[in-house]
Amino acid sequence: MELRAEVLVLGGGMAGTVAAIAAAREGAAVLLAERWGFLGGAATAAAVGQFVGWETEAGRRVVGGIAEEIVQRLVVLGASDGHTRFRMSTGHVMDRVQYDPELLKPVLDMLAAEAGVTLLFHAALAGVTRAGGAITQVELLTKAGIAHVAPRVVVDASGDLDLLARAGADFLPLEAGEAMQPATAMFRFGPVDFGQFHAIPAEGLKTLAARGVAEGALARAALHASRVEGTDDAWFNIGRIALDATDPLALSAAEVEGRRQSLAAAGFLQHAVPGCARGRIIAFAPQLGIRESRRVRGLHVLTEAELRAATPFDDRIAWGAYPMDVHPAKGAGLTFDGFGDDHAYAIPLRSLIPAGLDNVLVAGRGISATHRAHAATRVMPTVMAIGQAVGIAAAMAVRGNAAPAQCDIAALQDALRAGGAYLP
Numbered sequence: 421m422e423l424r425a426e427v428l429v430l431g432g433g434m435a436g437t438v439a440a441i442a443a444a445r446e447g448a449a450v451l452l453a454e455r456w457g458f459l460g461g462a463a464t465a466a467a468v469g470q471f472v473g474w475e476t477e478a479g480r481r482v483v484g485g486i487a488e489e490i491v492q493r494l495v496v497l498g499a500s501d502g503h504t505r506f507r508m509s510t511g512h513v514m515d516r517v518q519y520d521p522e523l524l525k526p527v528l529d530m531l532a533a534e535a536g537v538t539l540l541f542h543a544a545l546a547g548v549t550r551a552g553g554a555i556t557q558v559e560l561l562t563k564a565g566i567a568h569v570a571p572r573v574v575v576d577a578s579g580d581l582d583l584l585a586r587a588g589a590d591f592l593p594l595e596a597g598e599a600m601q602p603a604t605a606m607f608r609f610g611p612v613d614f615g616q617f618h619a620i621p622a623e624g625l626k627t628l629a630a631r632g633v634a635e636g637a638l639a640r641a642a643l644h645a646s647r648v649e650g651t652d653d654a655w656f657n658i659g660r661i662a663l664d665a666t667d668p669l670a671l672s673a674a675e676v677e678g679r680r681q682s683l684a685a686a687g688f689l690q691h692a693v694p695g696c697a698r699g700r701i702i703a704f705a706p707q708l709g710i711r712e713s714r715r716v717r718g719l720h721v722l723t724e725a726e727l728r729a730a731t732p733f734d735d736r737i738a739w740g741a742y743p744m745d746v747h748p749a750k751g752a753g754l755t756f757d758g759f760g761d762d763h764a765y766a767i768p769l770r771s772l773i774p775a776g777l778d779n780v781l782v783a784g785r786g787i788s789a790t791h792r793a794h795a796a797t798r799v800m801p802t803v804m805a806i807g808q809a810v811g812i813a814a815a816m817a818v819r820g821n822a823a824p825a826q827c828d829i830a831a832l833q834d835a836l837r838a839g840g841a842y843l844p
């Protein structure tokens with residue numbers, strides 16, 4: 421089977437979906453290939469349940485564009501109460517948008533359809549053909565067998581960067597003392613008496629979480645939950661599993677361990693946590709939530725120092741404000757380094773372009789960033805902002821018959837602003 425596309429996006433997570441929509445709005449013929457039967461990636465398949473990191477601590481909004489359009493659609497559907505603030509289990513006050521992962525699926529379907537994106541669901545990467553610095557063909561395993569696509573520009577938005585791995589791209593190593601962030605299996609639990617649950621003071625939550633860890637019921641010292649709008653249920657994010665998510669057998673064992681941890685945690689909620697006595701597990705997220713796996717080596721490697729300095733890159737295409745949130749692979753703790761006040765940081769286009777590959781862009785959590793910088797840029801508002809830039813850059817590369825690295829930065833920035841993105 422031959423499929424035609426100017427831009428192929430592999431992976432329909434929040435980054436890939438927004439990239440596909442942005443590229444199609446710019447007039448490119450876009451094929452979005454996704455292994456599940458719905459879009460959203462971690463947002464839906466791993467049921468993360470909240471978008472965090474829209475604003476600086478002082479409350480300045482630094483992400484807009486298609487990400488904000490998605491929020492507005494969710495609100496209209498009754499699937500979100502929009503932008504709010506909450507106190508995290510670490511004690512930090514953070515902005516967030518809670519949403520119902522089920523209703524996010526049709527919201528993304530609609531936006532993709534309106535933009536003219538061709539969706540190819542139930543399609544997994546099967547092979548990549550590379551000639552020098554160009555990917556010339558991608559093979560996808562579909563219900564009808566192998567489908568061949570020969571796009572002008574390829575976007576790897578698969579989270580784990582499977583396409584780039586097949587293409588022999590270079591990835592960034594962990595440095596001494598660093599460990600890959602662990603995964604979490606999310607579970608939906610209810611009914612919760614939120615009056616009682618939210619009345620637990622911050623110190624009380626910490627004590628309860630520490631008790632859960634001491635009893636062996638919680639893998640992580642947190643009782644973090646995002647409420648499903650219009651229900652008495654919440655998605656709980658309180659598990660922790662260290663693994664290399666690109667190892668198929670380790671990934672399989674981790675899915676089993678995730679359900680075991682969820683059952684143990686639900687038992688603890690029922691007997692120990694105010695407001696949870698009548699609850700039970702309603703659903704396990706369809707897949708494990710992966711925080712970190714491959715990070716590409718790009719034309720620029722974004723660092724913690726650059727985030728802290730808010731380096732004003734000439735080729736900046738997005739801003740982020742989320743802190744460096746590192747979940748340790750071992751132990752139950754968390755390090756959460758806020759940037760303070762009104763601090764935000766820019767992300768350069770060069771960090772989205774893999775070194776040595778001319779017709780490829782990366783969207784999402786695998787951009788070229790150090791382990792510490794990735795811990796900040798991985799959240800969904802930021803990956804959506806990156807996705808919008810990637811989509812427009814891909815369409816511009818097709819139009820100009822040029823490599824994304826050669827794209828007219830000022831024109832890209834103008835197009836982003838015209839699309840509602842935050843880009844001062």
Ligand SMILES: Cc1cc2nc3c(=O)[nH]c(=O)nc-3n(C[C@H](O)[C@H](O)[C@H](O)COP(=O)(O)OP(=O)(O)OC[C@H]3O[C@@H](n4cnc5c(N)ncnc54)[C@H](O)[C@@H]3O)c2cc1C
Pocket residue numbers: 430431432433434435436453454455456459460461462463465466468470471472473543544545577578579580582603604605606657708709710711783784785786798799800801803
């Ligand atoms: C447990 C957990 C909690 C988190 N909490 C928050 C939070 O509260 N707020 C927040 O904003 N962010 C949070 N994050 C971070 C955020 O959810 C992710 O970093 C972000 O969603 C990544 O988006 P992405 O599009 O880059 O990748 P993904 O969401 O991983 O999307 C990749 C897509 O590619 C598809 N795919 C992968 N491989 C293939 C293949 N070989 N062939 C075809 N398709 C493929 C996948 O099915 C998926 O749809 C959390 C992450 C985790 C794991």
